[in-house]
Amino acid sequence: MASVQERPFADALARLKEVGLRPTRQRLALAKLLFDKGDHHTTAEQLHAAARAADVKVSLATVYNTLHQFKDVGILREVVVEPGRSYFDTNTRPHHHFFHEDDVRLIDIPDEAVELSRLPEPPEGAEISRVEVVIRVGARR
């Protein structure tokens, strides 16, 4: 089966309204591309390409802005694993990642597949905002 998500009719428009972003043509189109086909990871360039491929006219600048707005309202998560390139993850639930160093690609690890049985105290005056586990993998020699 294709992409039945938690919310069966996950509607881009409703989602934008929910988070208080004006549903402009560009934002709607990008939201569709991002959220209508299951969890995945994208870079700005990739999303921009996907938009072009879908005959959606959006400037790269808008793609960047939109990705950050989506991140700011919490419907997207930014993952940094490579110098000079940001990945955005449509899965905002707690989970971790494989980073395949050969084909330069992120793969989700379900939260339950990782168990952190001991964590350090955060530094004085600080509190933990997120724990990220990245497992770097490469082709088996």
Place this chain on the structure above:
Amino acid sequence: MASVQERPFADALARLKEVGLRPTRQRLALAKLLFDKGDHHTTAEQLHAAARAADVKVSLATVYNTLHQFKDVGILREVVVEPGRSYFDTNTRPHHHFFHEDDVRLIDIPDEAVELSRLPEPPEGAEISRVEVVIRVGARR
């Protein structure tokens, strides 16, 4: 006490010879700045500034090249936590990091302070090269 490390008289020259890098004036100076004062994290800019401050003339390009050479021979580790900026860690032993999002700073977590009691199988045909845990922290509200 100051910085008595594993190898008491950790000598920059010896270290470079060990890894097969010609001990040039620049590399020696950078190695001293990096390894003579205990484990820490630096960016290229920071190291360049430290060099200037110590009256060592090195170009930024050489700092970048040197950091990567040091990384390639395994005496430095690259840590990516922020888009658009690489940190280099003089601690190459297994360990993890706090990333303080307010003052944009890495803090070492000793390996024993984190216990990963369950790890997923790597994807088909791949093998794990490293497991990185980054605990993002912010000021307590």
Place this chain on the structure above:
DNA sequence: GTGTTTGCAAAGTGTTTGCAATTTA
């Protein structure tokens, strides 16, 4: 209408590279 959003092109940041001059072995 009014405030928001877009797209463009320009600017910005961190990093890499080509190459002649310099240094090291």
Place this chain on the structure above:
DNA sequence: TAAATTGCAAACACTTTGCAAACAC
């Protein structure tokens, strides 16, 4: 002296920004 390294400046990749035109409410 042959090979490696440096520094400069130019090039790069990715990202952000300023601002006038277009759009949403």
